[in-house]
Amino acid sequence: MKDDISRNIRALYGQIADACEAYNRDTDDITVVAVSKQHSAAALKTAVAAGIHNIGESRIQEAEPKLTEVGHIATFHMVGHLQTNKVKKAVQLFDVIQSVDSLKLAEEISHQAGLVDRTIECLIEVNCSGESQKYGVAPEACLELVKKVNGLPHIELTGLMTIGPFTDDEEQVRSAFAACRDLFKQGQDLVGREFDVLSMGMSDDFAEAIAEGSTMVRIGTSIFGSRED
Numbered sequence: 001m002k003d004d005i006s007r008n009i010r011a012l013y014g015q016i017a018d019a020c021e022a023y024n025r026d027t028d029d030i031t032v033v034a035v036s037k038q039h040s041a042a043a044l045k046t047a048v049a050a051g052i053h054n055i056g057e058s059r060i061q062e063a064e065p066k067l068t069e070v071g072h073i074a075t076f077h078m079v080g081h082l083q084t085n086k087v088k089k090a091v092q093l094f095d096v097i098q099s100v101d102s103l104k105l106a107e108e109i110s111h112q113a114g115l116v117d118r119t120i121e122c123l124i125e126v127n128c129s130g131e132s133q134k135y136g137v138a139p140e141a142c143l144e145l146v147k148k149v150n151g152l153p154h155i156e157l158t159g160l161m162t163i164g165p166f167t168d169d170e171e172q173v174r175s176a177f178a179a180c181r182d183l184f185k186q187g188q189d190l191v192g193r194e195f196d197v198l199s200m201g202m203s204d205d206f207a208e209a210i211a212e213g214s215t216m217v218r219i220g221t222s223i224f225g226s227r228e229d
């Protein structure tokens with residue numbers, strides 16, 4: 001397992017370098033978040049030992065024992081949907097919350113972070129594909145939410161996150177990512193230079209995301225292997 005994970009990470013870096021070459025991007029501008037959901041604490045530790053600095057998890061219940069066991073060996077990102085009643089735990093466990101999609105959720109994050117005297121880095125999740133089963137704020141409501149969340153005291157708003165459409169149609173994938181990049185640029189005009197994270201691209205679509213300006217890819221399967229879901 002250990003060897004597989006290290007080998008997968010090396011192969012992934014190669015593929016990211018190829019995509020950067022093809023689309024005129026700088027590899028230094030792409031951060032890899034290894035999404036270890038449904039994989040063990042040992043697998044997570046192996047990825048960090050192999051050079052990964054950012055780890056993503058999507059469920060509080062699963063992440064709590066795992067992240068507690070391994071200790072703070074990487075920057076921890078919450079990438080899954082977050083319920084208001086789990087925010088207190090999320091603020092204790094994570095450095096970055098990528099799935100902020102309502103003002104109510106953002107206010108609770110700011111409140112809970114304030115109670116423990118912290119500022120938590122957040123991204124706004126946008127539903128750029130328009131698929132109804134997805135979480136995320138609608139594109140037309142995104143910038144209003146960016147403005148409001150940016151005004152909260154214990155949140156450092158640094159960018160946007162999106163999940164690409166569930167399709168093999170490359171045109172469709174790229175146009176959803178391009179729409180998110182346009183919103184990101186407009187958000188940057190509102191917030192300033194510190195708004196510099198565009199989290200898009202997963203195992204199946206990171207090359208398209210890099211083509212459209214992603215600065216952060218969230219990779220599960222290509223690093224850790226397949227999952228139940």
Ligand SMILES: *Cc1c(COP(=O)(O)O)cnc(C)c1O
Nearest residue numbers: 035058079202203218219220221
């Ligand atoms: C699971 C997950 C990923 C990783 O997906 P893979 O297709 O396994 O790379 C990325 N982002 C989010 C939000 C996820 O839930």
